[in-house]
Amino acid sequence: MAGSPLRQLSVLFRYLRGERPSVLLLAVLVPLGIGLQLVAPQMLRRFIDHTLSRSPSDLLLAVAAWYLAAALGLLVVTIGCDAVAARLAWRTTNRLRADLVAHCLRRPSRFYQRYPPGELVDRVDGDVTRLAAVMSALLLEVLAQMLLVVGILGALFQLDWRLALVFAPFALGTLLLLRRLVGKAMPFVAARQTASAELLGFLEERLAGAEDLRTNGASAHTLRALETRQTDLYLKARRAARVSVRWPATVQGLSTVSVVLALGVSVWLHGRGQLSTGTAFACLSYAMLLRRPLLAVTTRFHDLEGAAVSVQRLQELLRQDDDVGPTGTRHLPAGPLGARLDRVSFSYDPGEPVLRDVSFRLRPGERLGIVGRTGSGKSTVVRLLFGLHQPVSGGVSVGGQDVAGLDTRALRSRVALVTQEVQVFHATLRENLTFFDHSVDDRRVCAALEEAGLTDWWRELPDGLDTVLGTGARGMSAGEEQLLALARVFLRDPAVVLMDEPTARLDPHTERLLMPAMERLLEGRTAVVVQHRPHALRHVDRILVLDAGTVVEHGEQTVLAADPTSRFHELLRAG
Numbered sequence: 001m002a003g004s005p006l007r008q009l010s011v012l013f014r015y016l017r018g019e020r021p022s023v024l025l026l027a028v029l030v031p032l033g034i035g036l037q038l039v040a041p042q043m044l045r046r047f048i049d050h051t052l053s054r055s056p057s058d059l060l061l062a063v064a065a066w067y068l069a070a071a072l073g074l075l076v077v078t079i080g081c082d083a084v085a086a087r088l089a090w091r092t093t094n095r096l097r098a099d100l101v102a103h104c105l106r107r108p109s110r111f112y113q114r115y116p117p118g119e120l121v122d123r124v125d126g127d128v129t130r131l132a133a134v135m136s137a138l139l140l141e142v143l144a145q146m147l148l149v150v151g152i153l154g155a156l157f158q159l160d161w162r163l164a165l166v167f168a169p170f171a172l173g174t175l176l177l178l179r180r181l182v183g184k185a186m187p188f189v190a191a192r193q194t195a196s197a198e199l200l201g202f203l204e205e206r207l208a209g210a211e212d213l214r215t216n217g218a219s220a221h222t223l224r225a226l227e228t229r230q231t232d233l234y235l236k237a238r239r240a241a242r243v244s245v246r247w248p249a250t251v252q253g254l255s256t257v258s259v260v261l262a263l264g265v266s267v268w269l270h271g272r273g274q275l276s277t278g279t280a281f282a283c284l285s286y287a288m289l290l291r292r293p294l295l296a297v298t299t300r301f302h303d304l305e306g307a308a309v310s311v312q313r314l315q316e317l318l319r320q321d322d323d324v325g326p327t328g329t330r331h332l333p334a335g336p337l338g339a340r341l342d343r344v345s346f347s348y349d350p351g352e353p354v355l356r357d358v359s360f361r362l363r364p365g366e367r368l369g370i371v372g373r374t375g376s377g378k379s380t381v382v383r384l385l386f387g388l389h390q391p392v393s394g395g396v397s398v399g400g401q402d403v404a405g406l407d408t409r410a411l412r413s414r415v416a417l418v419t420q421e422v423q424v425f426h427a428t429l430r431e432n433l434t435f436f437d438h439s440v441d442d443r444r445v446c447a448a449l450e451e452a453g454l455t456d457w458w459r460e461l462p463d464g465l466d467t468v469l470g471t472g473a474r475g476m477s478a479g480e481e482q483l484l485a486l487a488r489v490f491l492r493d494p495a496v497v498l499m500d501e502p503t504a505r506l507d508p509h510t511e512r513l514l515m516p517a518m519e520r521l522l523e524g525r526t527a528v529v530v531q532h533r534p535h536a537l538r539h540v541d542r543i544l545v546l547d548a549g550t551v552v553e554h555g556e557q558t559v560l561a562a563d564p565t566s567r568f569h570e571l572l573r574a575g
């Protein structure tokens, strides 16, 4: 938690670069507002002194008119400043939010294992919103109020240097105190925000699994766990509030002392005939005015510390630069593509290898089925071919090109991955298939649905291709969702199809219904299909059996199935 809040927040100024007109406008409005605030006590001084010296009423009226004009001007400038600063804050933080979302969209699956969706939402939205609230406060209250303090001291000096001498140590002392205290509450604020994000992550996970929790009788446990987390958040929030509240109270006390001091010095100088009544009144006005910026800056530091912690959390997120795909620039040749693993070893973390010396070669159009016990490394092979990970040693290639050297978009356009997880977006059926690419012709969309065997289903939908699917809209069965995933692949027409247990969450009957569509999809394409149930691998040419990351069998499916001594035969028999 190193660094002061202001240093942490300075990273936000990068986002101010594109906002020159608003920044320039603020650069004019803020000093103007400060000038108007400083000028008001001077008007009062003149008014009082002219009144006491019985000056002509025209002069008094003119001073009063100027005072009113200054007050009105200040009102207009304050409203203008607030509006420009709020707009600036929203525009800059919206850009920050967009950067964060773009960054998250590039992250691999392990990033989402590290940050559950609820916690990510708290960072991408909660932290950014906290920053939006503070950006305007930062611009207006911290910088402008500091300027106001300097302006007041200057005005006092101009009135009488002895007055300035009384206030300068107070203002300086307050600022030094603030400097010492700034950042002290940050560890506590960080603990509060982490607890809050964890609570959101917990809620998101438990509400998403509400049905499972209810049917398995785990609701009471969930409520108890919620209470524990809420208590933790409450205790951390209370601790942060206690630490943060210390110095507004200190500054409040100091500023009261300064007003009493100003009053005493003014009365003393006035009594000795060295200060006019108007000047004494102006001095008191400045003393009151000085309280405002110092108190505002002080109380705002609580928010600023919270914002600085948000920036730290956002920076931590932005530092996660483990990219989701290969970073190369090469493209794949047109036409059918082969695939190859050449003596590949791989481990997720430094430690036990997950794959050891795995090799196979697929000619264009050839289909490989991978079977093996749970945890034997089947999905890892698929992820390597999809460019989600790089091997520790050995080579992974598609179409004769090393996957690591390929352009990610080029790879994804020719290689498709189907898993058991199907994300149905809250969007129309058409958008769910085209991934929001509105240039795709409806005829191609319908053809893809037909290939997937979904024609009867979608024709029954109330709004056809415009029917909204997903949460809160038209629900789908697990089988229909899986067919939708196949239709997405048909639409993209890739050369290589990778399937990672696409039917794992389906019952055998639904799985059988899906088989014709899967067979159509694999026809004429190079494919790697991972399946737990070896019976579901009818449509592949070759079989590779993995055991603890090592290839223990590899051959033609028909040959292995017919050989009673083979591992594959044993797996088939075991069912």
Ligand SMILES: Nc1ncnc2c1ncn2[C@@H]1O[C@H](COP(=O)(O)OP(=O)(O)OP(=O)(O)O)[C@@H](O)[C@H]1O
Pocket: 110, 348, 349, 354, 372, 373, 374, 375, 376, 377, 378, 379, 380, 381, 532
């Ligand atoms: N993201 C990850 N980080 C660390 N270890 C992982 C990760 N994903 C998988 N593993 C580990 O790597 C090993 C192989 O996992 P993999 O998912 O490839 O196995 P699998 O054969 O597909 O298993 P299953 O049949 O259960 O899906 C397992 O021990 C697993 O715990």
